[in-house]
Amino acid sequence: MALDRKDLAILAELTTNARASHTELANKVGLSSTALARRQKALEDEGYIQAYQAALDxxxxxxxxxxxxxxxxxxxxxxxxxxxxxxxxxxxxxxxxxxxxxxxxxxxxxxxxxxxxxxxxxxxxxxxxxxxxxxxxxxALREVVNRAVPNVVFGEAKR
Amino acid sequence: MALDRKDLAILAELTTNARASHTELANKVGLSSTALARRQKALEDEGYIQAYQAALDxxxxxxxxxxxxxxxxxxxxxxxxxxxxxxxxxxxxxxxxxxxxxxxxxxxxxxxxxxxxxxxxxxxxxxxxxxxxxxxxxxALREVVNRAVPNVVFGEAKR
DNA sequence: CCGGGATGCGCGTCGGTGTGCCCAAGGAAA
DNA sequence: TTTCCTTGGGCACACCGACGCGCATCCCGG
The missing domain is CATH 3.30.70.920 (Lrp/AsnC effector binding domain/regulation of amino acid metabolism (RAM) domain)
Incomplete structure (x- = not known):
């Protein structure tokens, strides 16, 4: 399965707001809620999304x-x-x-x-x-970068 | 604010299932959904929970x-x-x-x-x-441990 | 021309969420 | 000891929104 720009946008958004609703995500990505739901489910089923987890401070x-x-x-x-x-x-x-x-x-x-x-x-x-x-x-005197996902993953989507 | 065992249980669970509903969490922790909602909101407001994010593989x-x-x-x-x-x-x-x-x-x-x-x-x-x-x-030849949160945080809750 | 894949729209159902209220336990003051 | 007050918990309810479905449409490749 190949990921297009919209898939990457969904993943990028979910890495920030894992609890976003379908409609909320759909607006940001530029899809309808139903199309987004299908894509999100596919991303989960195929293992691109491992889990949704709370980040503690x-x-x-x-x-x-x-x-x-x-x-x-x-x-x-x-x-x-x-x-x-x-x-x-x-x-x-x-x-x-x-x-x-x-x-x-x-x-x-x-x-x-x-x-x-x-x-x-x-x-x-x-x-x-x-x-x-x-x-x-x-x-470690200071943490300069702390990303869960390298930006290279979202490469094309950021534009 | 001091965290008791139930707060830690909530955090431990949200670290795994960030999208769990109030009722779902309430059952696992042993609270009513309303009591849990209050505690979860407090944990968010006071910054214990920084964000909810999807973990990509x-x-x-x-x-x-x-x-x-x-x-x-x-x-x-x-x-x-x-x-x-x-x-x-x-x-x-x-x-x-x-x-x-x-x-x-x-x-x-x-x-x-x-x-x-x-x-x-x-x-x-x-x-x-x-x-x-x-x-x-x-x-790195292999990743032996990869935790977002050190187990010491949940220390007392694991019982 | 046609067929598959993906999208968008509309709808109904379902479930979560938030609120108000009451209750129990614990602590402090009289 | 009694009473008051505070803190946290549970119950019930109503509202609102999400979710998932079916169907029509569109775009592309064959």
């Missing part, structure tokens, strides 16, 4: 500090990777974890209240991860 | 490759930072950009179709950024 929960953690394991054996990953998914402060190429084996993104809180996280969550050889943390 | 758009890019500038002057940031926000393949402490000045997360596509992005987007001294790219 983490700052309201005191989570103002983002930390990037680079982790190297003692061994890259399949067993070591599995053991590490099984535990890292349980860490409640971890929001993302990538298995990486290059020197570092894993890169985590961790949310903390502040630096002191990260010390606690480091002690109670990160240091308990198995098979870890080295942990290196960098603090 | 980037793999459906061919964006299966995640790249972490570490960038050091020639200078850390305020002017250099501003110049760099003004351009990086325009890069359509960049989804996140942090100003970092430590050796690297910025860390970007870039979405690409594949490695060849990243070469193109490197050429047409990244290499055109101003004041850049060094660019170092690492490919």
């Amino acid at each position: 983490l700052a309201q929960f005191g989570l103002t500090t983002t930390v990037l953690v680079r982790i190297a394991l003692e061994s890259q054996s399949d067993e070591a990777l599995k053991a590490f990953e099984a535990e890292v998914v349980k860490c409640p402060s971890v929001v993302r974890c990538f298995l990486m190429s290059g020197n570092d084996d894993y890169i985590l993104i961790v949310m903390a209240r502040d630096i002191q809180d990260f010390e606690r996280i480091h002690r109670t969550e990160l240091s308990r991860l198995p098979r870890v050889a080295r942990v290196q943390s960098s603090f | 980037l793999a459906q758009f061919g964006l299966t490759t995640t790249v972490l890019v570490r960038i050091a500038l020639e200078s850390q002057s305020d002017e250099a930072l501003k110049a760099f940031e003004a351009e990086v926000v325009k890069c359509p393949s960049v989804v996140r950009c942090f100003l970092m402490s430590g050796n690297d000045d910025y860390i970007l997360i870039v979405m690409a179709r594949d490695i060849q596509d990243f070469e193109r992005i490197h050429r047409t987007e990244l290499s055109r950024l101003p004041r850049v001294a060094r660019v170092q790219s690492s490919f």
Whole structure:
């Protein structure tokens, strides 16, 4: 299935207002509500839209500090990777974890209240991860860009 | 304002089904629809809920490759930072950009179709950024964890 | 000329939403 | 202890709008 400009406009709008009604969306895209309903349903059925989710303001929960953690394991054996990953998914402060190429084996993104809180996280969550050889943390001073979807997806539609 | 367990349950549910109706949510949380409507509106008004947004499946758009890019500038002057940031926000393949402490000045997360596509992005987007001294790219082999909200937020509610 | 795909219009039904009101629980003051 | 007040919850209702259907139309490609 190929997406035309209107499909992309629908997706762009839904990434902002997931609760918009059919008529509301139809006006913005330039379709009738029924045509829009069909397209939206098709986008859902074919998996372009994974879910509709509320975006929480983490700052309201005191989570103002983002930390990037680079982790190297003692061994890259399949067993070591599995053991590490099984535990890292349980860490409640971890929001993302990538298995990486290059020197570092894993890169985590961790949310903390502040630096002191990260010390606690480091002690109670990160240091308990198995098979870890080295942990290196960098603090994010500021977030310059934060998009759920790269603009390249909407490329043609923005015009 | 303090959030009790039911507020957290509402947020946890909305993080999954942003389009759930009042009655639907009320049943899951254990409230009447009117009580739930009040709480949900309060959560919105006080900024706990920033927005309702559709989550797109980037793999459906061919964006299966995640790249972490570490960038050091020639200078850390305020002017250099501003110049760099003004351009990086325009890069359509960049989804996140942090100003970092430590050796690297910025860390970007870039979405690409594949490695060849990243070469193109490197050429047409990244290499055109101003004041850049060094660019170092690492490919994500796999995404182990990807949460919008750290589980620590819902801590007590999960019981 | 014709047929498939997509669009737009109109309509009826259904469900959500918001309001008003009453009730229960908890805390404070007398 | 009693009384008052506040806070939050539930119930009922009515309104409004969304949703999904059927059908006619249009555009394009064959």
